[in-house]
Amino acid sequence: MKQLLLSFFVFFSLQTVYGQLPVGAPGLGTVVSTVSSMGRGLRQANEAQKREREEEERDYMYTNFITLADTFYNRQQYEKAISQYQQALSYKNEQYPKDRIRLATAAQARLDGDPYQLAVDKGDSLLALSQFQPALDRYNEALALKPGEPYPKDMIAKTNLEIARWKTVHFSGLLIGGERVDEQTSRAFSNDPWSDFIITGEYPWIDRVLTFSNFSQLDGIAVPANTRLIIYSERNFRGATLLDVTGPAIIYNSASMPSDSLFTETYTAPLLQENFPPEVRTRSTSDMHQWINGSMEIRTVK
């Protein structure tokens, strides 16, 4: 009896330290809630372990199906590959199997000689060669065959953007060449983080117009055909004329000492090579870094 009383007092005297239970009147409700909270904790721990096991199992199954699907894909057994990627998707909703299903579907269609797929492929090839109008024609052809498909619509929008870009003047914080090489050259009329594309207009202060090309420092300008660019040394079209050029032309900042190879290289993209042969590539007469303090006019010439 004494021992029972002793344990009783030990228990409740310790609880008072926590300040949560009264010594005199613990009550049945308190005891029940205490036990149930412990039970809840244990149940939650158990559920968490179960979730972890299930996740591991899902990972395992997903990886297996992906490995199998990739094997089928590489053996050009596209239908089987698609089925395995779909199985993988049922375990994990990842982007990779979705992309691979799209590729496998296209590859299968190609094998079957599907006219939609052939038109899309042709459009992609032409776009890669910067042949914008023929590419547009192929995408429109594909869209007519499958009006619900988003891909040709996206590609038409992309092609139109490319066409619009070729009507602007390209300013770059890097030298402009035939290929993009990070920190060295921008590919003419291709979007990169060093380039601004400015439309026809009058700009009283160049520094306010350029965002990306003057974040580093202006080093290259590409002017398309039928476009005239005039740069003045001061704001509001005053001061000396630093540049007055009608495109096609590429101007390199002489202060950045562009290598001779830039003036002689043959661009791999036919459109770039046709528009900007070595004869139209020149050095600036002064440091282009200072040009942003002036103003400019971009005009369309017929």
Add this chain to the structure above:
Amino acid sequence: MKALFTFFAIAAVVTSASAQNPRTGLPVPATGRTNIPFPAVRFPTVFNPGPEAKAPDFKQLVATGDYYFNQKRYNDAIDHYNRALELQADQHAKDQLLRAQALKAHEEKEMAILLEEERKANAVRIPQSEFVSKTLTNNAWKKAVLVCDVTGSMDKYNDQTLVWLKPRIEAGDSSIRGIVLFNDNKDHEINMLRGTHSFKPATYEEAAERFKSARKESNGYDVYENNIQGLLRAQADYPSAENLIMIHDNNEPWDFSLASQVTKPVHMLVCGPSAALEVSFLNLARMTKGSVHFNGLSYTNLDAYTEGQTLKVDNTMYVVRDGKFERMN
């Protein structure tokens, strides 16, 4: 054993005095959670079995960076792209990082330019005590008619107008073709002859007297002022005038529907500092190729503003929509 029993018994009694009673004394839960009476401290391994928060992976960091980039929160975007690039090299994240840095620098530069412009504008801001006289002196409008609001709120500004007029009347200056005074009209009745007074003063005293007598007709209903009827009267009475100079307060004219009949450039001296310039005056200046002078600053070439272009007047922004200025804030 007895001693131990006694010790625990006393300890229980003593400490129970400071114990909280769960039925009455427990603090009210502030978070909405059920208060768990025991144990007071949650043991992390048994009672908090939930998984620890995982650090965001590369894809999440890039996606969040893109989100912040699109929201123009460039600092947050830069932070996320940097963290993503620490995990994995990626062209998109690298490009976006450079773009975000460039855009942030551009924004900072634009902000500095705007602040500098504001500082310069404030340096040339004309104080209200000289607003009318200095604006009239600085802008030598030729062949002009003065169209003046003579309601009560305009008294001190009309004094400035008279001070500016005095030497010009005495010198026989022909640049002011005439003066039209207008007040308010509580009936909302369009009647150019009732609410307006038109004259060409021969002497300064005559001008002062006409201002005084027209002022007496004011009803004190400031919001019913006959601005546009005053302009139309000036246009009709002085056809050779090339400019109309309207000196008035910042209340929307109730007769603005007649504004399309005004064909001569209107230069408005909007008196009294106000929270926001009444947008109809900007539109009137835009329609007539005139100008607005408000709170000590001048706003010209308003007709050159194109669709979507914004104008800041003090702390208020205006934007051109459907060919008209609209207040933005």
